[in-house]
Amino acid sequence: MAAVCQVTGAVPGFGHNISHSHRRTKRRFDPNIQKKTYYVPSLGRKVTLTLSAKGIKVIDARGIEAVVADLQKRGVKF
Numbered sequence: 001m002a003a004v005c006q007v008t009g010a011v012p013g014f015g016h017n018i019s020h021s022h023r024r025t026k027r028r029f030d031p032n033i034q035k036k037t038y039y040v041p042s043l044g045r046k047v048t049l050t051l052s053a054k055g056i057k058v059i060d061a062r063g064i065e066a067v068v069a070d071l072q073k074r075g076v077k078f
Contacts, residue, residue: 006050010054
């Protein structure tokens with residue numbers, strides 16, 4: 001599963017692990033991605049979304065109907 005949020009668009013960040021001796025190795029900062037299923041009354045079905053923790057909070061604040069409408073405008077498949 002790709003580490004990309006369908007609502008916020010959060011993607012992995014990149015940086016370095018820094019050891020005690022200050023040697024640097026590449027590392028990846030993944031967003032907190034969860035699979036979550038919501039019932040959407042306007043569609044009359046359940047929708048499974050790949051969301052970051054912030055994306056879940058956005059749905060809680062704006063409502064699933066508004067978020068799904070925005071996703072449909074952008075052409076996101078779900």
